[in-house]
Amino acid sequence: MNALVLPGVYAPQDDTAFLAEALAEEPLAPDARVLDVGTGSGALALEAARRGAHVTAVDVSRRAVWTARLNARMARLRIHIRRGNLFGPVRDRSFDMILANPPYVPAPEAGRTPRGRSRAWDAGGDGRLVLDRICRDAPPLLRRGGVLLIVHSALSDPERTVADLRAAGLKAEVARRRWIAFGPVMRARQGWLRECGLLSPADEKEELVIIRAERPL
Numbered sequence: 765m766n767a768l769v770l771p772g773v774y775a776p777q778d779d780t781a782f783l784a785e786a787l788a789e790e791p792l793a794p795d796a797r798v799l800d801v802g803t804g805s806g807a808l809a810l811e812a813a814r815r816g817a818h819v820t821a822v823d824v825s826r827r828a829v830w831t832a833r834l835n836a837r838m839a840r841l842r843i844h845i846r847r848g849n850l851f852g853p854v855r856d857r858s859f860d861m862i863l864a865n866p867p868y869v870p871a872p873e874a875g876r877t878p879r880g881r882s883r884a885w886d887a888g889g890d891g892r893l894v895l896d897r898i899c900r901d902a903p904p905l906l907r908r909g910g911v912l913l914i915v916h917s918a919l920s921d922p923e924r925t926v927a928d929l930r931a932a933g934l935k936a937e938v939a940r941r942r943w944i945a946f947g948p949v950m951r952a953r954q955g956w957l958r959e960c961g962l963l964s965p966a967d968e969k970e971e972l973v974i975i976r977a978e979r980p981l
Contacts, residue, residue: 767805768838770831774804774885778944779972783865783915784811786940786974790911792817796860799905801850801898806832806843808863813841817861820844822853825883850894851901858907866894868916869949872956885949891920899928906934906979918971919962929977936977943969 769775787808792798794816800809803821809832813819821832821843829847836843846853871886887893895916902912912934914925922938929936946954950970957963 767807767810767835768831769805770827770834773825773828773831776805776807777947778942779865779915780804780807782940782942782972782974783863783913784808786913786915786976787811787861787863790861790913792861797858797907798861798863799854799857799859800863801902802864802866802894803832803845804828804865806835806845808865809843809845810835810839810841812861812863813839813843818844820846820854820857820859822846822848822850824849850897851905854905857905858910859905860907860910862902862906862910862912864898864902864912864914866898866914866916868892868895868920869953870919870957870960870962872953887920891917892924895920895925896928899925899932903929903932903934903977903979908979909981910979912975912977914975914977915972916975918973919957922973922975925975926977929975934977934979936975938973939976940974942972944972946970 796817798812798817798819800821803823809819809821832845867887869885870891926936
């Protein structure tokens with residue numbers, strides 16, 4: 765997971781590594797078409813490309829696009845990297861796998877659109893500002909037998925993610941869970957999260973989940 769990270773770009777963290785582990789256990793044909801949406805540094809796109817997949821990576825941040833391109837060049841891997849908002853640049857394509865590590869941390873300023881670096885983690889009052897769009901827009905892009913892997917916090921309602929993906933015709937489940945220490949954003953926000961009831965007074969760690977959803981053959 766070593767990657768160059770330009771200032772202002774989300775650096776690979778525990779959630780990135782957790783999703784990379786889930787990806788490593790998925791069968792992936794050498795010519796598989798993989799989409800990494802919200803690629804950040806490109807770490808997950810690189811993992812898929814190392815397995816021979818044809819990878820497209822998308823991010824809304826110019827700096828993230830530059831970072832991912834630099835990392836792909838240094839790794840001598842071919843990745844199609846596009847700037848755009850989620851699935852906008854790829855709506856005319858289909859994929860065997862879609863990877864998503866979206867913003868998922870609930871934010872106090874629920875009505876404000878995240879700006880700058882905070883776009884990588886702020887996700888509205890319920891943590892679902894981007895997750896709901898992924899649940900709506902990713903399923904039509906999956907080929908038959910295609911798999912969607914999403915990592916997000918248990919604070920952001922995994923049951924709703926599973927229910928929405930099932931409603932879209934996918935077979936979906938919480939495939940993995942892991943507790944991790946609070947990162948900088950969670951530490952800074954824990955007081956507000958406790959006031960809202962999203963964290964209990966005893967909570968000192970955050971639970972991450974991997975949602976796996978598959979389009980039936």
